Amino acid sequence: MTTASAPVPKFQKRPTPARKVNRAIDDRFGTQGAIRRNFNKVFPDHWSFLIGEIALYSFMILLLTGIYLTLFFDPSNVEIIYNGSYVPLKGVEMSRAYASTLDISFDTRAGLVFRQIHHWAALVFVASIIAHMMRVFFTGAFRKPREVNWLIGIVLLMLALVEGFAGYSLPDDLLSGTGLRIAASIAQSIPVIGTWTSFLVFNGEFPGENFIPRLYVVHILLVPGILLALIGAHLGILWHQKHTDFPGPGKTEHNVVGHRVFPVFAVKSGGFFMLTFAVLALLGGLAQINPIWTFGPYDPAKVSSASQPDWYIGFLDGSTRLMPPWEFRGLGHTIPAVLWPTAVLPGVLFTLAALYPFLEAKFTGDKASHNLLQRPREAPTRTAIGAMSLSFYLVLFISGGNDIIAHTFSISLNAMTWAGRIGLIVVPPIAYVVTKRLCISLNERDAEIAHHGIETGIIRQLANGEFVEDHRPKPPPVSDYPQVPTDRIPLPAGAADGAHGKGLAHRAGKAVGGFFTEETEKPAGDAPVGGGSKH
Amino acid sequence: MTTSKASESAASSSAGAAGRPRLVSRRNARRSRSASVRRRRRSSSIVLLLGLLATGVMWTVLAPGGNATETPDANEAVRQGRALFAQGCATCHGLNAQGSSEGPSLIGVGAAAVDFQMSTGRMPLAAPAAQADRKDPLYSETQIDQVEAYIQSLGGGPEDPDLTDADLNDADLAEGGELFLANCAQCHQAAGAGAPLTYGKFAPSLSQATADQVVEAMRTGPESMPVFGPGQINEEEAVAVAAYVRHLQDAPAPGGASIGKYGPVPEGLVAIVIGLGALLGVCLWIGARQKL
Ligand code: HEM
Numbered sequence: 001m002t003t004a005s006a007p008v009p010k011f012q013k014r015p016t017p018a019r020k021v022n023r024a025i026d027d028r029f030g031t032q033g034a035i036r037r038n039f040n041k042v043f044p045d046h047w048s049f050l051i052g053e054i055a056l057y058s059f060m061i062l063l064l065t066g067i068y069l070t071l072f073f074d075p076s077n078v079e080i081i082y083n084g085s086y087v088p089l090k091g092v093e094m095s096r097a098y099a100s101t102l103d104i105s106f107d108t109r110a111g112l113v114f115r116q117i118h119h120w121a122a123l124v125f126v127a128s129i130i131a132h133m134m135r136v137f138f139t140g141a142f143r144k145p146r147e148v149n150w151l152i153g154i155v156l157l158m159l160a161l162v163e164g165f166a167g168y169s170l171p172d173d174l175l176s177g178t179g180l181r182i183a184a185s186i187a188q189s190i191p192v193i194g195t196w197t198s199f200l201v202f203n204g205e206f207p208g209e210n211f212i213p214r215l216y217v218v219h220i221l222l223v224p225g226i227l228l229a230l231i232g233a234h235l236g237i238l239w240h241q242k243h244t245d246f247p248g249p250g251k252t253e254h255n256v257v258g259h260r261v262f263p264v265f266a267v268k269s270g271g272f273f274m275l276t277f278a279v280l281a282l283l284g285g286l287a288q289i290n291p292i293w294t295f296g297p298y299d300p301a302k303v304s305s306a307s308q309p310d311w312y313i314g315f316l317d318g319s320t321r322l323m324p325p326w327e328f329r330g331l332g333h334t335i336p337a338v339l340w341p342t343a344v345l346p347g348v349l350f351t352l353a354a355l356y357p358f359l360e361a362k363f364t365g366d367k368a369s370h371n372l373l374q375r376p377r378e379a380p381t382r383t384a385i386g387a388m389s390l391s392f393y394l395v396l397f398i399s400g401g402n403d404i405i406a407h408t409f410s411i412s413l414n415a416m417t418w419a420g421r422i423g424l425i426v427v428p429p430i431a432y433v434v435t436k437r438l439c440i441s442l443n444e445r446d447a448e449i450a451h452h453g454i455e456t457g458i459i460r461q462l463a464n465g466e467f468v469e470d471h472r473p474k475p476p477p478v479s480d481y482p483q484v485p486t487d488r489i490p491l492p493a494g495a496a497d498g499a500h501g502k503g504l505a506h507r508a509g510k511a512v513g514g515f516f517t518e519e520t521e522k523p524a525g526d527a528p529v530g531g532g533s534k535h
Numbered sequence: 536m537t538t539s540k541a542s543e544s545a546a547s548s549s550a551g552a553a554g555r556p557r558l559v560s561r562r563n564a565r566r567s568r569s570a571s572v573r574r575r576r577r578s579s580s581i582v583l584l585l586g587l588l589a590t591g592v593m594w595t596v597l598a599p600g601g602n603a604t605e606t607p608d609a610n611e612a613v614r615q616g617r618a619l620f621a622q623g624c625a626t627c628h629g630l631n632a633q634g635s636s637e638g639p640s641l642i643g644v645g646a647a648a649v650d651f652q653m654s655t656g657r658m659p660l661a662a663p664a665a666q667a668d669r670k671d672p673l674y675s676e677t678q679i680d681q682v683e684a685y686i687q688s689l690g691g692g693p694e695d696p697d698l699t700d701a702d703l704n705d706a707d708l709a710e711g712g713e714l715f716l717a718n719c720a721q722c723h724q725a726a727g728a729g730a731p732l733t734y735g736k737f738a739p740s741l742s743q744a745t746a747d748q749v750v751e752a753m754r755t756g757p758e759s760m761p762v763f764g765p766g767q768i769n770e771e772e773a774v775a776v777a778a779y780v781r782h783l784q785d786a787p788a789p790g791g792a793s794i795g796k797y798g799p800v801p802e803g804l805v806a807i808v809i810g811l812g813a814l815l816g817v818c819l820w821i822g823a824r825q826k827l
Binding site for chain 1: 665708720721722723725729732738783789791793794796798806807809817819
């Protein structure tokens, strides 16, 4: 036996292949640091910050389903005789674009469901963009330093409308053609350059020769490319500037409190993508959308009553329907009535929306940077302006479907038109005043609670005959993150909800309450533990 | 249909009258001229006789199908129809259907108009309004037939089409669809869902119209709807349109639930309320603050 025994071999864990690859990449490109930094980013959690993600995911689903459709769609104006499996159109002359859309719907495996998911995703995409924009607006997230993201957002919204309209026009059915014809007459109504513009867009007199191939390039390459690039910029800026958050325990202008990107936020986002896909797939599988076969192929001699654009163009349709037929003549030009509601109005609306952050900064004199959001009631004037704009938009939007509403509810169409005209002038100011009052009184209630506590509903009569109501002091603060010192105070509704179940509805109610829960900020320096990320 | 069939039979018999002499003359071409002339005269008079006979036979065969004013049954129908008319319609249309300040003259509107108005429940008109609504018919089919017979006896007019399922199945759907989109969709909407016209008038939904009513509506043009006569849309095309309307009513929606048939407006509503609504619900769920 030798005394010097060989050292016991130390057990060493073999690195997994993934780790090896990671190390190999890191050795060459030094990526590890960046990954670590980005995985450790913190994203605040409030339900309303997820609305932008709906837009993002529905855009991704649009890209995926759109790629499938491009495999079968034939963007061509060439006229052929249809001989597919949809009997009521057999033997009818139509463009190859229309025929191939019929083929996708009836003779391609999963073609119809892809078409339908694609279209539903487009409608939900724009809806979520507008909801997201409302969230950004009403919380003041657009304020310095985020004006650029607001501007990019406006461009994204406009491009989304263009993209949707181009898609709606591609199948060359009766609705598409009717929409394009209106677009052509809008282009022509522009003074001086109108005719030229229309010829340029349509490659000649409407319907133009070989217009569909052009539109196709716009729809599948040009606009999606710009959208993709701008979404990248939008999110890059967001990443760089970090997300805003509502004031709350441990939250300051200089920190972010929430979950790290990896793993919590990433898992939540992955799940959210799946759920978005699920909702759109359910719609696409269960609800019919754009049945082009009932509208028939486009023929300039035909038109269907109740021809509408997709909903996001509806407000322009509405403004056209409300516009009185005033034609302006002079200086050797005729300006048709259609110019004002369809070209001038959206121009003004989008310009005002784009300039809003700068206008607000100018009128309030607030030139400071803000990383903490405001609740809508804390900026009564802004909230009132938002409500006013929304009601203006809603009147236009409803008027866009006024014939169908009139028919469904047996109202005279003329009455609907006049109600729209008057409503457009009367409703927005009312919305402004009511919203502003509401915000101010909500603020007063908050102040009342902060100073006197919460009403208990117990009335006592004093010895001298006077009645007083008992007030209960504010309950102790609660925290989302127990590590974070907190002084958030639940409002009465929140305090009394022991009676409610702990179900989804309850949790949802609590989450919405986040917008409305009184929160006070502790002086800065209260460093958040756990999910804090210092700037 | 009787009027047109009767004239058809007259036409065919005159064609026969014109056609036979030609045959005869070819057969006798080599005979002497005078003989042939004599024969031709005789034969043409025989042909004329035959033709007249054929017309008579066809008339008696075809006539009972419709306006059989001659037969006792038909007379009975007219009498019953007149009685029904006097009870339910004369207050507005006048005792002899000559019209009054309350309603137009019905002389010459034909059985088609009566069948359309009564079988869709529009007549008898309940109360003056912007437009008569479709209602459950007040009269039985036999009663409607009787009033039809009465009105038809007054001044003719377009007849009841009486389409069968076989007629509709044989029709060319594609042609019907083209005609429908070209002539009807501008008021009734491409899927026949209906749409408003001005001042409370409207083109109704075609979801309940029977094939007969579709043809009758085209032939008689109720209220603000134009008349589509046989010159514009012939018999066969009219049946094709009726078949297409039936297709719009019955065909299952290949894409799932057919939400309202109007296209973009209900679709937008569903996208915003159900689609975005559900996803905002998901936001609330995922974004809910957990109490640890
Ligand atoms: C294609 C359309 C769009 C996509 C995919 C998109 C996506 C996103 C996402 C995922 C976020 C972060 C999460 C959130 O705050 O909701 C965000 C933030 C933001 N978005 Fe958008 N967005 C779009 C359009 C718009 C529009 C139309 C506007 C306004 C005009 C806008 C303005 C902003 C601003 C200012 C932020 C920063 C918010 C903050 O830090 O609080 N975006 N966007």
